[in-house]
Amino acid sequence: MKVSLIQMNSGSDKLANLAAARALIEQAVAQDAPDWICLPEVWDFIGADRRAKLAAAEEMPGGPAYTAMQELARKHGVFIHAGSMLEKIPGEDRVHNTTVAFDRAGNEVARYRKIHMFDIVAPDGAAYRESAAFKPGDALATYVCEDMIVGCAICYDLRFPHLFQALVDKGATLIALPSAFTLQTGKDHWEVLCRARAIETETYFCAAAQTGGHIVNNETRQTYGHSLVVDPWGHVVAKASDGAGVVSTRIEKARVEKARAMIPVASHRAPFA
Numbered sequence: 715m716k717v718s719l720i721q722m723n724s725g726s727d728k729l730a731n732l733a734a735a736r737a738l739i740e741q742a743v744a745q746d747a748p749d750w751i752c753l754p755e756v757w758d759f760i761g762a763d764r765r766a767k768l769a770a771a772e773e774m775p776g777g778p779a780y781t782a783m784q785e786l787a788r789k790h791g792v793f794i795h796a797g798s799m800l801e802k803i804p805g806e807d808r809v810h811n812t813t814v815a816f817d818r819a820g821n822e823v824a825r826y827r828k829i830h831m832f833d834i835v836a837p838d839g840a841a842y843r844e845s846a847a848f849k850p851g852d853a854l855a856t857y858v859c860e861d862m863i864v865g866c867a868i869c870y871d872l873r874f875p876h877l878f879q880a881l882v883d884k885g886a887t888l889i890a891l892p893s894a895f896t897l898q899t900g901k902d903h904w905e906v907l908c909r910a911r912a913i914e915t916e917t918y919f920c921a922a923a924q925t926g927g928h929i930v931n932n933e934t935r936q937t938y939g940h941s942l943v944v945d946p947w948g949h950v951v952a953k954a955s956d957g958a959g960v961v962s963t964r965i966e967k968a969r970v971e972k973a974r975a976m977i978p979v980a981s982h983r984a985p986f987a
Contacts, residue, residue, distance in 0.1 A: 723926035753797030788820030826866035827851025900938025946973035
């Protein structure tokens with residue numbers, strides 16, 4: 715099947731982000747006729763402060779970002795893995811960072827809430843405290859797309875191999891990783907971690923990313939971009955250039971099966987205390 719990754723430079727103007735996502739999806743459909751489209755992390759709203767995030771979050775189903783992706787999936791008869799969006803939590807002063815996937819008829823087929831919170835101090839001294847604004851999820855999610863099973867993860871989850879092994883245990887043959895990786899960490903870790911997860915799990919690894927800058931509390935923060943698709947042998951088979959845009963490629967389940975037959979790590983995995 716053909717997959718397309720949408721690379722965006724989102725900001726804190728939600729209406730502008732929705733318009734940009736719609737235009738890039740329309741571009742992908744017109745140019746590449748994909749079966750499956752993936753957007754980046756928090757494509758609907760990134761930056762600003764905690765209060766603005768809470769205001770931008772929406773109930774699901776029914777919010778404008780959710781509805782726009784649902785309608786586009788139905789209109790074009792395409793699976794849309796809607797990156798991640800800000801999901802309102804009734805009675806909470808934090809939000810979920812939530813992936814929703816839609817099938818060709820616009821039906822919701824999976825919902826995943828980011829589990830691992832990015833609470834670190836970057837090499838440039840910038841402090842990231844994701845848990846202050848986001849409430850972590852606690853459940854895995856997979857769904858069927860054509861002859862593939864898609865496993866869901868988001869950005870910082872990339873650094874936790876056990877999550878991906880658990881997705882493989884649930885049958886995943888393709889991992890989707892919407893992301894907004896920082897420039898500081900991305901330039902050293904992004905590609906090597908994506909390739910490592912693909913090699914370990916012997917899956918296709920599809921990572922759609924944010925690129926460029928956005929404003930957080932009057933400070934400009936840069937994201938790394940470089941959206942990419944890695945095959946089950948660890949080869950990068952498609953990668954986005956700089957700036958917003960679309961990158962597409964074909965994937966096939968037979969390559970997953972071949973990799974797993976050559977090096978059957980799942981059957982070799984030994985228990986230990």
